[in-house]
Amino acid sequence: MTNATLQEEKEYLEEIKLQLTLAVRRVDNSVKQFSEELREKKEYIHEHQSGMDEADMVAAGQSINRMAFTGEAAVTRKRKLLKLAQSPYFGRLDFALPGKAAAPFYIGIYSFYDEQRRANLIYDWRAPVSSMFYDFELGEAFYATPSGKVRGTIGLKRQYRIRDGRLEFMLDSDINIHDDVLQRELAKSSDDKLKNIVATIQRDQNAVIRNEDASVMVIQGVAGSGKTSIALHRIAFLLYRYRETISANDILIISPNKVFADYISNVLPELGEEHIPELVMEELAADLLGNQFQFQTFFEQVSALLDRHEPAFIERIRFKSSFDFLSQLNQYLLHIENSYLTFKELRVGSIVVPPAVIEQKFRAYHRVPLLKRFDLVAQDVRDYVRHAAGRKLSGREKSTISEAMGRLFRLRSVLDIYRDFYRWIGRPELLRLEQGAKLEYADVFALIYLRIRLEGVSAYAHVKHLLVDEMQDYTPVQYAVLSRLFSCRKTILGDVSQTVNPYSASSAETIERVFPQADVVRLYRSYRSTVEITAFTQRITPNPHIIPLERHGPPPAIVRCNGLEEELETVRQLTSAFRSSGNHSLGIICKTQRQAEQAFEALQAPDVYLLTDESSSFKEGIIITTAHLAKGLEFDEVLVPFASTRTYKTEVDKSMLYVACTRAMHQLTLTHTGELTGFLSQQNVAEPA
Numbered sequence: 189m190t191n192a193t194l195q196e197e198k199e200y201l202e203e204i205k206l207q208l209t210l211a212v213r214r215v216d217n218s219v220k221q222f223s224e225e226l227r228e229k230k231e232y233i234h235e236h237q238s239g240m241d242e243a244d245m246v247a248a249g250q251s252i253n254r255m256a257f258t259g260e261a262a263v264t265r266k267r268k269l270l271k272l273a274q275s276p277y278f279g280r281l282d283f284a285l286p287g288k289a290a291a292p293f294y295i296g297i298y299s300f301y302d303e304q305r306r307a308n309l310i311y312d313w314r315a316p317v318s319s320m321f322y323d324f325e326l327g328e329a330f331y332a333t334p335s336g337k338v339r340g341t342i343g344l345k346r347q348y349r350i351r352d353g354r355l356e357f358m359l360d361s362d363i364n365i366h367d368d369v370l371q372r373e374l375a376k377s378s379d380d381k382l383k384n385i386v387a388t389i390q391r392d393q394n395a396v397i398r399n400e401d402a403s404v405m406v407i408q409g410v411a412g413s414g415k416t417s418i419a420l421h422r423i424a425f426l427l428y429r430y431r432e433t434i435s436a437n438d439i440l441i442i443s444p445n446k447v448f449a450d451y452i453s454n455v456l457p458e459l460g461e462e463h464i465p466e467l468v469m470e471e472l473a474a475d476l477l478g479n480q481f482q483f484q485t486f487f488e489q490v491s492a493l494l495d496r497h498e499p500a501f502i503e504r505i506r507f508k509s510s511f512d513f514l515s516q517l518n519q520y521l522l523h524i525e526n527s528y529l530t531f532k533e534l535r536v537g538s539i540v541v542p543p544a545v546i547e548q549k550f551r552a553y554h555r556v557p558l559l560k561r562f563d564l565v566a567q568d569v570r571d572y573v574r575h576a577a578g579r580k581l582s583g584r585e586k587s588t589i590s591e592a593m594g595r596l597f598r599l600r601s602v603l604d605i606y607r608d609f610y611r612w613i614g615r616p617e618l619l620r621l622e623q624g625a626k627l628e629y630a631d632v633f634a635l636i637y638l639r640i641r642l643e644g645v646s647a648y649a650h651v652k653h654l655l656v657d658e659m660q661d662y663t664p665v666q667y668a669v670l671s672r673l674f675s676c677r678k679t680i681l682g683d684v685s686q687t688v689n690p691y692s693a694s695s696a697e698t699i700e701r702v703f704p705q706a707d708v709v710r711l712y713r714s715y716r717s718t719v720e721i722t723a724f725t726q727r728i729t730p731n732p733h734i735i736p737l738e739r740h741g742p743p744p745a746i747v748r749c750n751g752l753e754e755e756l757e758t759v760r761q762l763t764s765a766f767r768s769s770g771n772h773s774l775g776i777i778c779k780t781q782r783q784a785e786q787a788f789e790a791l792q793a794p795d796v797y798l799l800t801d802e803s804s805s806f807k808e809g810i811i812i813t814t815a816h817l818a819k820g821l822e823f824d825e826v827l828v829p830f831a832s833t834r835t836y837k838t839e840v841d842k843s844m845l846y847v848a849c850t851r852a853m854h855q856l857t858l859t860h861t862g863e864l865t866g867f868l869s870q871q872n873v874a875e876p877a
C-alpha cells in the first residue's frame with residue numbers, strides 16, 4: 189500500500205468525521221428546538237386548561253407524545269452518530285456494475301446518510317451490498333436484493349481498524365478473507381462480555397446470519413465456533429431486514445441462566461438494536477405451570493447427578509429425555525381420547541339425551557383441547573334439552589347437565605393424567621411424586637406438554653422469532669412444548685459435546701425429529717482457544733472434524749499437589765500470577781458448587797467473585813464458578829482445580845471437565861491432588877514451569 193493511499197484514506201476519514209460532527213450538531217439543534225416547542229406547548233395547555241374541552245386535551249396530549257417520541261428518536265440517532273465518530277467503518281468495497289466505473293462502499297456498524305449530499309457515506313453491515321464484503325474476494329461478485337441479484341466486479345477490498353477516531357491499521361485483502369485481522373482480533377484479551385464481530389464475520393457464519401428462508405435453523409457448532417455470536421448477529425440482521433414488521437420486543441431469547449443472559453446482553457446494543465426480551469427455561473416453566481407447582485431446576489438436577497450416582501434417578505432422566513418418551517405421550521393422548529370417555533344416557537326431567545347425541549357433540553369439538561370440551565358440550569346439551577322440553581331450564585337442571593358432562597372423563601387434572609400415563613406404559617416407578625416434595629425437573633416439561641395438549645395455552649403468540657441457546661440441554665419434550673407455544677421462526681443452537689447432563693443431551697439429529705423442516709448447519713472452525721488448548725480439550729471429548737484457528741499460546745499445564753492445602757495455595761499463587769499478567773479475565777472453574785465455595789473461601793480477595801445459580805449478572809475480572817454456570821462464557825485464562833480422579837470420574841463429570849476447559853482463550857491450567865483424572869492421559873502434557 190502506498191503512502192499516497194494511506195494519506196488519501198486518512199483524509200477521507202477526517203472528512204467523514206467532520207460530516208458526522210456536523211450531523212450531530214444538526215441533531216442537537218433539532219432536539220433543542222423540540223424541547224423548546226414542547227415547553228411552549230405545555231405552558232399553553234397549562235394556561236388554557238380551563239377553556240379546553242376533553243377533545244382538546246386529548247389532542248394536546250397526543251401532540252406532546254408525538255413530540256416526545258420524535259425527541260427520543262433524535263437521541264437514538266445522536267447516540268449512533270457519536271458511536272460512528274469513534275469507528276465510522278471497518279471495510280470498503282469498490283464495486284462496479286457491468287460497463288460502469290467502480291464506486292466505493294464504506295461499511296460500518298450503522299449506515300450514515302448525509303442529507304446535504306443525499307448520499308450514503310457509510311453502509312450498514314446488514315445492507316444488501318455489504319454482504320459482498322463477507323462473501324467475495326476480488327473479482328466477480330453479486331448481492332441479493334428483494335428485487336433480484338445485482339452482479340458486478342469487486343476491484344478493491346480494504347479493511348480498517350479505527351478506534352477513538354484514529355486509523356490504527358488498514359489492509360487490502362486480496363487473498364483470503366481477513367485472516368490477518370481475525371488473528372489480531374482473537375489474540376486480544378477479553379475483559380468484558382461477548383462482543384460484536386461485524387468486522388470479521390466469516391463466510392459460513394455470514395450465510396447463517398443472513399439466512400431468510402429457514403423456518404427453523406439449527407446450528408450445531410463445536411466449542412468456540414461463534415454460535416452465540418452468530419445467533420445475536422442474526423437477530424440484528426432480521427431486525428434490520430424486517431424492520432417494518434419485527435421489533436426488538438417481538439423476539440424472545442431463551443437462555444440457560446441469568447448470568448449468561450447478562451453476558452450476551454451487550455452485543456445487540458453494540459449493534460444499535462434495543463435489548464431483546466429473554467427468559468430462562470425455568471421462568472418459562474413456572475409461567476406455564478401457572479406457578480402451581482414447586483419444581484426442581486435444571487441446575488439442581490445436574491447438581492444431584494454430580495453428588496450421587498443413583499441408577500434409578502438416572503433411569504428416570506434418561507427415559508424422559510428420549511424421543512420415545514414424547515412418542516409414548518402422544519400415543520397415550522390418543523388412547524385416552526379413544527378409551528377413557530364413557531357416554532351414558534342422561535335424563536333431565538322428562539327429557540332423555542341419548543349417549544350418541546352426547547358423543548356426536550363431543551366429537552364435533554375434536555379441535556378443542558380435551559379438557560376444554562366438557563363445558564362446551566354441556567352448553568350444547570343444555571340447548572338440546574331446552575329445545576326438546578320447549579322451556580327454560582332450572583338452575584338445578586343446568587348443574588345436573590354440567591356434572592354429568594364432568595363424569596364423561598374419569599380423570600380430573602393434568603397431574604392425575606400424567607400419573608396415569610406411567611400406569612398405562614406399565615412403568616409406575618418412573619414417576620416420583622412425593623407429597624410436599626418438588627416435582628423432578630425431568631417431569632416439568634412433560635407435565636407442561638400434557639397441559640398444552642389437554643387444556644391449550646395461547647401465551648407467547650406475539651413472538652415473531654425465537655432464539656434457543658445451549659440446545660443440547662433441552663429434551664425432545666421441551667422442544668415439543670416450544671414448537672406448540674411458538675409457531676414463529678426459530679434459531680436453535682448448541683453443541684452436543686458441551687452438555688452438562690449426558691443423560692438428557694439432545695443432538696441436532698434429535699431436534700430435527702421434532703422439527704423435520706429444520707435447516708441444520710454445522711460449524712467446525714473454532715475461534716476461541718489457541719491450537720494448544722483445543723488439542724488438549726480434544727483428549728477429553730474428541731471431535732475429528734474440529735478445525736482450530738491457527739493461533740498459538742502456552743501449552744496447558746497440569747500441576748500436581750500434595751494435599752488440599754498445597755492445592756489451594758497453588759490456586760492462590762496462580763491467581764496472583766494472573767493479576768500481574770497481561771490477561772484481563774480469569775475463570776476458576778470447579779465441578780461442584782461446594783468446591784467453588786471452598787476455592788472462594790481459600791482465596792478471600794476483594795477482586796474475586798463467586799458466581800452461583802442465584803447470581804443474576806456477569807462479573808468481570810476473577811470469577812469462581814462451576815462448569816455448569818460457566819457454559820457459554822469465556823475467559824482469557826482458565827484454572828481448573830481439583831482435577832483428580834476422585835472429582836472427575838463419571839460421564840457427567842467428563843462433560844463438566846470438557847465445558848470447563850473449553851472456556852479458555854489463551855491459557856489453561858489444571859491442578860490436582862492424588863491421581864489425575866483418567867479423562868486426561870498424561871502424554872503430551874507439559875510440566876508446569
Ligand SMILES: Nc1ncnc2c1ncn2[C@@H]1O[C@H](COP(=O)(O)OP(=O)(O)OP(=O)(O)O)[C@@H](O)[C@H]1O
Pocket residue numbers: 370373374383385388389390393409410411412413414415416417418682683686715716819820821822850
Ligand atoms: N468471525 C469471528 N470474528 C471474530 N471473533 C469471532 C468470530 N467468530 C467467533 N469469534 C469469537 O469466538 C469466541 C467464541 O464465540 P461464541 O461464544 O459465540 O461461540 P460459541 O460457539 O457460542 O461457543 P461455546 O459453544 O463454546 O460457548 C468469541 O470470543 C467470539 O467473539
